Amino acid sequence: MIGAGHSVFGTRRDVNIPELCWESMKPALEKANLEPRDIDFFVVGNLGIWSSELAVPSIMAEYADLAPKGSMRVEAACATGSAAVRVGYTAVKSGLADIVLVLGIEKMQESPNPSVIELIGRFGSYFWEFENFGLTFPGYYALHASAYMMKYGATEEDLGKVAVKNHFYGAKNPFAQFRKEIDVATVMKGPYVAWPLKLFDCSPITDGSACVILASEKKVKEMGIEEKIWILSQGVGTGTANLSKREEFTSLASARYAAEQAYKLAGIENPVKQLDGANVHDCFTIAEIMAYEDLGFCKRGEGYKLAREGQTYIGGRIPVNVDGGLKAKGHPIGATGVSMAVEAYKQLLRRADKGRQADIKNGRWLTHNVGGTGHYTYVTIYGLEKR
Amino acid sequence: MIGAGHSVFGTRRDVNIPELCWESMKPALEKANLEPRDIDFFVVGNLGIWSSELAVPSIMAEYADLAPKGSMRVEAACATGSAAVRVGYTAVKSGLADIVLVLGIEKMQESPNPSVIELIGRFGSYFWEFENFGLTFPGYYALHASAYMMKYGATEEDLGKVAVKNHFYGAKNPFAQFRKEIDVATVMKGPYVAWPLKLFDCSPITDGSACVILASEKKVKEMGIEEKIWILSQGVGTGTANLSKREEFTSLASARYAAEQAYKLAGIENPVKQLDGANVHDCFTIAEIMAYEDLGFCKRGEGYKLAREGQTYIGGRIPVNVDGGLKAKGHPIGATGVSMAVEAYKQLLRRADKGRQADIKNGRWLTHNVGGTGHYTYVTIYGLEKR
Numbered sequence A, B: 001m002i003g004a005g006h007s008v009f010g011t012r013r014d015v016n017i018p019e020l021c022w023e024s025m026k027p028a029l030e031k032a033n034l035e036p037r038d039i040d041f042f043v044v045g046n047l048g049i050w051s052s053e054l055a056v057p058s059i060m061a062e063y064a065d066l067a068p069k070g071s072m073r074v075e076a077a078c079a080t081g082s083a084a085v086r087v088g089y090t091a092v093k094s095g096l097a098d099i100v101l102v103l104g105i106e107k108m109q110e111s112p113n114p115s116v117i118e119l120i121g122r123f124g125s126y127f128w129e130f131e132n133f134g135l136t137f138p139g140y141y142a143l144h145a146s147a148y149m150m151k152y153g154a155t156e157e158d159l160g161k162v163a164v165k166n167h168f169y170g171a172k173n174p175f176a177q178f179r180k181e182i183d184v185a186t187v188m189k190g191p192y193v194a195w196p197l198k199l200f201d202c203s204p205i206t207d208g209s210a211c212v213i214l215a216s217e218k219k220v221k222e223m224g225i226e227e228k229i230w231i232l233s234q235g236v237g238t239g240t241a242n243l244s245k246r247e248e249f250t251s252l253a254s255a256r257y258a259a260e261q262a263y264k265l266a267g268i269e270n271p272v273k274q275l276d277g278a279n280v281h282d283c284f285t286i287a288e289i290m291a292y293e294d295l296g297f298c299k300r301g302e303g304y305k306l307a308r309e310g311q312t313y314i315g316g317r318i319p320v321n322v323d324g325g326l327k328a329k330g331h332p333i334g335a336t337g338v339s340m341a342v343e344a345y346k347q348l349l350r351r352a353d354k355g356r357q358a359d360i361k362n363g364r365w366l367t368h369n370v371g372g373t374g375h376y377t378y379v380t381i382y383g384l385e386k387r
Helices: A017-032 A056-063 A080-093 A116-121 A126-133 A137-152 A156-170 A184-189 A217-223 A253-266 A285-294 A303-309 A325-329 A333-348 B017-032 B056-063 B080-093 B116-121 B126-133 B137-152 B156-170 B184-189 B217-223 B253-266 B285-294 B303-309 B325-329 B333-348
Strands: A003-006 A041-045 A070-075 A099-107 A192-194 A207-215 A230-238 A277-279 A364-371 A376-383 B003-006 B041-045 B070-075 B099-107 B192-194 B207-215 B230-238 B277-279 B364-371 B376-383
Touching: A003 A017, A003 A333, A017 A056, A017 A099, A017 A207, A041 A056, A041 A080, A041 A333, A056 A070, A056 A099, A056 B230, A070 A080, A070 B080, A070 B230, A070 B376, A080 A099, A080 A207, A080 A230, A080 A333, A080 A364, A080 A376, A080 B070, A080 B080, A099 A333, A116 A137, A137 A192, A137 A285, A156 A184, A156 A285, A156 A303, A156 A325, A207 A217, A207 A333, A230 A253, A230 B056, A230 B070, A253 A285, A253 A364, A253 A376, A277 A333, A285 A303, A285 A325, A285 A364, A333 A364, A333 A376, A376 B070, B003 B017, B003 B333, B017 B056, B017 B099, B017 B207, B041 B056, B041 B080, B041 B333, B056 B070, B056 B099, B070 B080, B080 B099, B080 B207, B080 B230, B080 B333, B080 B364, B080 B376, B099 B333, B116 B137, B137 B192, B137 B285, B156 B184, B156 B285, B156 B303, B156 B325, B207 B217, B207 B333, B230 B253, B253 B285, B253 B364, B253 B376, B277 B333, B285 B303, B285 B325, B285 B364, B333 B364, B333 B376
Parallel strands: A041 A070, A041 A099, A277 A364, B041 B070, B041 B099, B277 B364
Antiparallel strands: A003 A207, A070 B070, A099 A207, A230 A376, A364 A376, B003 B207, B099 B207, B230 B376, B364 B376
C-alpha cells in the first residue's frame, strides 16, 4: 500500500458523488506520487442504493480521467470496503495488475424512500426476517446485546464505555463525523433505539470516501517508494442470511472464521502481543465487544471487561478504534473498510494525529470489517515489513 | 475451470432467487465432483436492484451450505458476470483460494417500480444523460446504430441478420429464452423500439443463473480432473459515463482496450485464425456488429458485411453466439458473463448441443461482455490447454 487518502466524513451535502470520491483519491495519488494514468485497474466499494447514480466506476473513469483502465464495483454489505481491498489485493498478487486504486464511497444522506434504515435492513434476509418480523439493524444488534448481557452479566454502562472511548479518539480525528467527547452519563441519558441500545450505542448515517493505492513488489522497488505498508493476509467468512439459523448470538461465526485464516496466513499466534492495534467494526457498541472476543483479544465472555477497564485505549492491552471507529468517525458503508486500511497505513507509518498515535512496536495492525450481523466478515492484517 | 452449470433462461416465476441459483450451481458442482464444503471462496455477480432481497451471497451461504466460507457480490452493469469471473480468477491465481465458485444470477421480471428500462438506464450517467435527455439503453444503441449505418452504409436488414442467426442457434439451445427461428422479414415487420432498432434487434428481459467452478493448477492435478478448460487471459476496460464524452459512436474504446490486453496476454495475433469461436455482447444487434470490429474479426466498417454474408455462422469466418447470444438465449444481467464462460467450457470440450457445436481446432474461445454502452468491457480468452 503506497498511498492512502480520506475525505471528511459526515453530512456532505456540499459535494456530489464524484467530488466526494476525488477528496480521498487526490491525496492517495499524491502520497504515491502517481497520476490517474498510472493506474492499471481500479475497484470501487459502494452500496449505492441510496442514489439514482449507480455506475460510480464509470463516473470516476470520466471525472478522474481513469478511462480506459478496467474497473468494477464490489459489495459485501457493511464489509464492502474490505471486499474492495480484497479485489485490489488479488489483482496485484495474481500478477494481473501492477498498480490498483481501491476506492470506497457512500453518500447515504441523500437516500430516497425507502429510508436508510429500511434499505440496510434488507441486508439480512429481507423476505423472512425483515418482512415478517420487522427486524432492522438496531434490532438485530439489540438481540446480540441482550443475549450477551444475560449470558455474561455485562451492563449498559459497559456498552456505553465503548462509545465514550470512540468519541474520545474521534475528537482527535479531523476527518471524523463527531468530534466531541462524551461520558457514560451522556450515553445513559440517550433515548433507547432498541433496548438495550441507546442513541450513543449506534453508529451514524454518513457520507464519505476513502482511497488506498496498492502496488506490486516489483513496482514498489522500481519506484523507490519508502513510505509503504504491506497486506500480510486477509481472511473472509460468510454467515447465514437469517439470524434464526445461527447457533449462538454472542459471537459471529464468520468473524472467528475470518480471523483464524488471517492469523494463520500472517503467522500470528498471540494477537495481543503481536499486533500494535486494531480497527474493529463497531456499528453498535456490542459489536466492538463481540469483536474483542472473536479476534482473541480476550477470552469469550470477557470482552465487556476490556471496555469496563479501558483496556482498549492507547496504553492498554490493545488499542482499538483510536480513529473514532464507526461510532464517532462515521460509517459511510462502502468507505468504511477502506477507511480502516487508511488508518492501518497512518498508524503503522506513525502518521496518526496527535493524541491518537498508537505505540508501534510489532509493526502489525488488524482491521475487522463486518457486513450485516456477520453476514460477511473480512479480517485483514497489515504490516510495516513484508512477511 | 472444472465445472459449469446453467439454468433455463426466461421468465422464471416458478422459482425464487435461491432456487434459481441452485439450478446452475448443482450441475456445476456435480461436473467438478465437489460438495459445497469443498469451496474456499465464492463470488456472486448480481445487480439485484429489481429485488428487495439484496444479499444473495449470504442467502446462498445459508441455502447451499456454503457458510462460513468467504464471499462477495460484484457488479459492472451488464458485464457483471465477467467481473465475477475476474474476482474468482484472481482469487485462485493469487494463491488465496484453491477452489472458487462463481455464480451469476438475475431475476429481473419481478422488478418493482421504477421499471427495468428505467433502472438499466441509470447505468449510463443518470443525472446528466438519463434525467436531462431521457436516454435509455435502446436509445443509446440506436445512436450507435444510426451513426454506424450513416458512416458505413449498413442497412436495417444487415442488423436483422444478426438476430436471425442468434435465433437460429437459440432454437438449438435447451436453456435459451427464445427457441424459435425467425427470418429477416420477421425482424423487419417488428415495431420500432428506437429507430433503427426494432423489437427483434433488442435482447429481452430475462431471469436466469449460470455457474462455473475455478480451481488452482495444483488442485486440478490432485483431483485428477480430465474435463477442464483454462482461463488464458482477461482484459478489462472502462468507458466514460456520458456518451457525449466519447470520441466516436461506431466502436467502443473500452472494448478495443480490453481486447488488446486479452490478446497480448494470450499470445493471439490473428483472432480469426487462432480462435475457434466467440460469444459477444449482442444486447442489441448493432452491438454484435461493433464487437466484430472491436475484436478484430474484420476491419473497421466491415462488421455488417460479416452479418450480411453469414460469416459468423458455424463454418463461416468465425462462429459467434452459437448459443443464441443475449438476443435469443436471454440476458439475465449478472448471469450473462458467466453464461458465456459456461458456453466456452461446453464448446471447447465439444459438449455443445446438436447443430451448434463449433469445429474446435485451435482450442481457444473468446467471450466479450459489455456493461452499459462500453462503460465496462471484459474480454476473456479460454483455452483447452494451458498457455
